Amino acid sequence: MNGELTPLGSLLPALASEARRRRLAMGLVFAAIALAALVTGMLWPKKYEASTTILAQESIITPLMEGVAAPTGNKNRAGIARDVIFGRKVLDQILVGGGWMAKNPTPLEQDRIIEGIKGRTIVKTGNGNLITISYFDSDPHRAYDVTRQFAQLFISESLASKQRESREAYEFINSQVETYRKKLTDAESKLKAYRDSNADARPGSEADTNARISQLRTQIETARMDMMDRRSQASSLASQLSGESEVNAVQTADGIYQTQLAELQSHLDKLLLSYTEDYPDVVRTRHQMQDLKQQLAQSEQRKLQARSVGAPATESVVSFNPVYQQMRSQLATVRGDSAAAAARLGASESMLQAELERSKRIANSENVTAELTRDYNVNRDVYQDLLKRRENARVSMNLDAEQRGLTFLIQNPAMLPLTPSGLRFMHFGLAGLTLAVAIPLGLLFALVRFDPRVRSVQRLEHDTGLAVLATIPFYPTPRDRRRERLHNSMLALTITGVAVVYLAILWLRLKG
Known part of the structure; x- marks a missing residue:
């Protein structure tokens, strides 16, 4: 025999022969599969699913208060809903509302029930603002109650969470405002105390000192030039005075008269x-x-x-030279002015040195003043920013307290499920009958196809390449005929029994 595949046409007589010979076994397999599917359908838990849709929408006040009130809602609605619904606080209330706590389960059993509830609950969003909560259970009333309670608890917990979040934000910012107010007061006190104890650390001291130094340097230059001019004038007058005579003439009193x-x-x-x-x-x-x-x-x-x-006669009168007297007076005046210029120059130089020393002290105090001023400015800016944020937080807290911001509306309320969803008894019955027919036929085909025994003349001629001259038919004995009638009766009873069971259960389910 070769290993080539046998044509399907040549298998049909063998399939019919094997089906007749193994009809009872095939009937039993059919009955077993059909009844097993029926039992599975009866024992399969029913799945009643209830769902509700919540619309999360923002009030008209929200865009009007933009920039004044900070929103506390998060755009990840599904994540928020899942966190709220699967929180232990909500699930503990669900255990009570769903009737699970009536049996007083242990903490370990409660955890198992909660895990089952989580596995049967689905939270999803649609179009960003719609939140759908679905829950399925074997009890339709419990599915309805749990879904409705999930929606109510989600809305109440979400609003309470928003109020709590905005209130905590306001309290935190208010505490920070008080903290920075104390820091600002301390920084202001330190800066004021330092400026009171150091006169050179007051605002504008550096500019005043620089202006004073520039003014004194100008005065010094002016005094120096004036002193040089006065000395030059004094030298010129002294040289001219040396060429004049002090006495102009000598006259008697009679001559004068x-x-x-x-x-x-x-x-x-x-x-x-x-x-x-x-x-x-x-x-x-x-x-x-x-x-x-x-x-x-x-x-x-x-x-x-x-x-x-x-x-002796003493009547002579001496007449002094008026030019000499005038030049001498001018020389005295110029020398006085020169001495005054020298005095001004010395005083200006002393004041300049004092201002330079003051500028050094101001420069030394600038580091401390700059650090104190920097701390004061930083605390002041943060304090003013926190004041604005506190008022924004106050408005947000008032909005959440009055529920004027984000609101939740049950768009589609939960309804009591009347028919189960998913696989039902009818599905198991149809699948059981189909498999009860397909599996025995498949096993029969596999037996005929892969069994190496020869079951037909065509197969023998095909495998050996020789012609078959004659065949010996099978002649059943009376015992064989009785056994076949028994097998046919048992097969009929089996199929009839399966049909009766299916029809009876179907009638009972339709009736009740």
Whole structure:
């Protein structure tokens, strides 16, 4: 025999022969599979699924308060819903509401029940704002109650969580505001105390000192130039004074009187050319001339008396040079101005040194002042920012407390499931009948196909390449015929029994 595949046409007689010979075994296999599927369908737990849809929407106030109130909601709605629903607080209430706690389970059993509830619960989102919660159970009433309670607990816990989150955020920011207020007050006190104890550390001291130094340097340059100019003038006047005579002339008293009398006579002559003898100036001039004549006469008498006594005459008068006197006065003035300029120069230089020393002290205090000012500015900026954030948190807390921000609305409420979902008894019955027919036929085909025994003339001729001249038919004995009738009866009873069982169970399920 070769290893080539046998044509399907040549297997049909063998399949029919083996089917007749093994019909009872095939019937038993059919009955076993059909009844097993039926039992499995009856024992298979029913799956009643209930679902609810929650709409998470933001109030019209939310966009209006943007930038003033910070939203506390998260865009990952499914993640939030899953965390809230699968929280132990919610699941403990579900255990009570679903009736599981009526049997007083142990903590280990409670954990197993909770894991089962988690496995039967599905949370998903649609279009970002729709949250769907689905739960299935073998009890339709419990599926409905659990799903409805999940929705209620999710909404209440979400709103409570938002309120708690906004309140905790406000309390935290408020505590930070108080902390930074104390830091700001301390920094301000340190800066004020340092400036009070160091006069050079006050604001604007460096600019004032620089301006004062520049002014003093200008004054020093001006005083130095003025002093040099005064000294030059003094030197020039001293050289000119050395060429002038101090005394201009030496005159007697009579000569002086004669000169004055001549001047008055000349003045009188000029007045008489314009006025009369009664004019006051003419009268006054005549009186002055008379006085000079009297003094001149008295002088002559004193000379005669002095000569009679033998005393020396001391009537000469010295006349000083007016140019010399004027130059000497100017020289004294210039020397005084030069001394004053030198004094100003020394005072300005002293003040300049004092300002330079002050600028050094200011430079040394700048590091401390800069550090204190930097701490003050940082604390002030953070404090002002925290004040704004605290007010934003206060508005957010008020919005969440009044439920004016994110709201939850049950779009599709949970309904009591009337029919189970998933595999039902009808599915198991149809699948059982199909498998009960297909499996025995498949086993029969495998037996005929892969069994090496020869079951037909065509197979023998095909495998050996020889022609078959004659075949010996099988002639059953009376015992064989009785056995075949028994097998046919048992097969009929088996198939009939399976059909009766299926019809009875179907009638009972339709009735009840």
